[in-house]
Amino acid sequence: xxxxxxxxxxxxxxxxxxxxxxxxxxxxxxxxxxxxxxxxxxxxxxxxxxxxxxxxxxxxxxxxxxxxxxxxxxxxxxxxxxxx
Amino acid sequence: xxxxxxxxxxxxxxxxxxxxxxxxxxxxxxxxxxxxxxxxxxxxxxxxxxxxxxxxxxxxxxxxxxxxxxxxxxxxxxxxxxxx
DNA sequence: ACATTATGTAAATTATTATTAACATATAAG
DNA sequence: CTTATATGTTAATAATAATTTACATAATGT
Numbered sequence: 001x002x003x004x005x006x007x008x009x010x011x012x013x014x015x016x017x018x019x020x021x022x023x024x025x026x027x028x029x030x031x032x033x034x035x036x037x038x039x040x041x042x043x044x045x046x047x048x049x050x051x052x053x054x055x056x057x058x059x060x061x062x063x064x065x066x067x068x069x070x071x072x073x074x075x076x077x078x079x080x081x082x083x084x
Numbered sequence: 085x086x087x088x089x090x091x092x093x094x095x096x097x098x099x100x101x102x103x104x105x106x107x108x109x110x111x112x113x114x115x116x117x118x119x120x121x122x123x124x125x126x127x128x129x130x131x132x133x134x135x136x137x138x139x140x141x142x143x144x145x146x147x148x149x150x151x152x153x154x155x156x157x158x159x160x161x162x163x164x165x166x167x168x
Numbered sequence: 169a170c171a172t173t174a175t176g177t178a179a180a181t182t183a184t185t186a187t188t189a190a191c192a193t194a195t196a197a198g
Numbered sequence: 199c200t201t202a203t204a205t206g207t208t209a210a211t212a213a214t215a216a217t218t219t220a221c222a223t224a225a226t227g228t
Contacts, residue, residue, distance in 0.1 A: 011139065012138060012139060012142070027203080027204060027205085028204075028205070029203090029204075029205090037186070037187085038186075038187060038188075039204090039205085040186080040187075040188085040206095040207085041185080041186055041187075043205070043206070043207085044185085044186085044207095045185095047206085050184070050185060050186090051137060051138045051139055051184090051185085052138060052185080052186095053135060053137070053138070053185070053186085053214080053215090054096060054135045054136060054137070054138055054141050054156060054158075055095065055096060055135055055158065056185095056186095057138050058096070058156075058158035058160075059158075062158075062160055067151075067153060068152055068153060069151060069152060069153075072138060072142075074138075074139065074142035074143075074146075076142075076146055111173080111174060111175085112174075112175070113173090113174075113175090121215095121216070121217090122216075122217065122218080123174090123175080124176090124177085124216080124217080124218085125215080125216055125217080127175070127176070127177085128177095128215085128216085129215095131176085134214070134215060134216090135214090135215085136215080136216095137184080137185090137215070137216090140215090140216095
């Protein structure tokens with residue numbers, strides 16, 4: 001045994017990249033500055049390496065003037081889905 | 085010097101307690117079971133000791149069949165408010 | 169009185185998110 | 199070619215969330 005050396009595909013997806021481009025091609029660095037985290041953190045969140053804290057999630061939605069649910073989507077059924 | 089031995093009043097408030105009572109007086113333990121965390125974690129989140137992970141927040145909202153924003157409120161202006 | 173359930177809270181440990189620093193590639197500008 | 203910007207990625211460390219175990223009180227029921 002011993003598996004999962006991989007990150008976390010995760011049940012939570014996000015639309016950060018799209019939203020950044022729809023907001024003047026905002027860079028990861030600028031978004032990071034605006035919400036108070038580093039650009040590496042934005043990159044990690046955007047690529048789904050891990051999920052942001054609830055506060056960071058609220059702040060990101062605020063930057064784009066949308067609801068939290070329009071940035072992050074949680075798949076309630078991931079995990080217990082039919083196999084094929 | 086040396087302050088803040090206290091938790092974190094936090095910019096994020098929640099209505100978990102109210103929602104639990106409006107859903108058949110659901111106990112902290114049951115809510116915890118339903119979303120996959122312990123009752124102590126629910127107690128800590130409910131009392132504002134710290135914020136839940138984004139996934140836990142989505143799961144809690146799902147249990148009560150409401151949007152995440154109806155359970156957790158983020159005060160965008162906390163921190164930079166007028167002083168009386 | 170005794171048992172059960174719900175909740176509060178604390179300490180020690182584990183897991184996860186975030187940080188800084190570093191080095192990489194790609195692109196556009198001059 | 200050189201410079202600057204944007205992004206990808208990794209390692210080591212720090213900060214925060216969650217866990218288990220434990221003990222406490224209050225309320226309810228028998």
